[in-house]
Amino acid sequence: MRERRLGPSSKYYDKIRTLPLSVDVCWAWKEDEQQWLEGTELELVSRRKLGRMRREYQEAVEPLGEGWTFDTYLHACATSISHANPWFGVSMVSFVDMGNHDDEPDVEFRQKGKQVVGTAVKSIRPGKEIYQSYGDLGVADLIYR
Incomplete structure (x- = not known):
């Protein structure tokens, strides 16, 4: 604030x-x-x-x-x-925290040292929204967060 x-x-x-x-x-x-x-x-x-x-x-x-x-x-x-991204030390990672969820994500994010690196897991056409997976969170977790 x-x-x-x-x-x-x-x-x-x-x-x-x-x-x-x-x-x-x-x-x-x-x-x-x-x-x-x-x-x-x-x-x-x-x-x-x-x-x-x-x-x-x-x-x-x-x-x-x-x-x-x-x-x-x-x-x-x-x-x-x-x-807040719980997978990377409950941090706010620009770009990662803006991605929407899909069970078949376009990109996966992994922590490498102090950096978070995104890697495309399939071909992504220009202008397409990029999706990531939130993992196995249930509906209640997603509503709460």
Whole structure:
């Protein structure tokens, strides 16, 4: 949130400007939308996550006096987690975090030392959207993230 506020003077500016202001993960849904989770495996998980987020905000963010609202914090966290790549040390890897999923991916990413290298696994025609595999994540994991 602080880096976004810095704008072009942030060393992370190029990455930050590729990120949306909000991502629609279930634990950041509005109260009336939370009802969609009733009876699912995500109901309790989402409620607990939201409770942790409120405590974090009250204990760590609010005292800073930066004027950030809980909503701002919640959506910044949702954006971060939805773009954090768990396969490479829970990092944000430009390009990798923008790829959509397909069970038959066009590219595979592997960590080589401190670099993440993408390798085409089949011929990709110019202008085609490139897909990667998110692995064996179930629907609940994908909605949560």
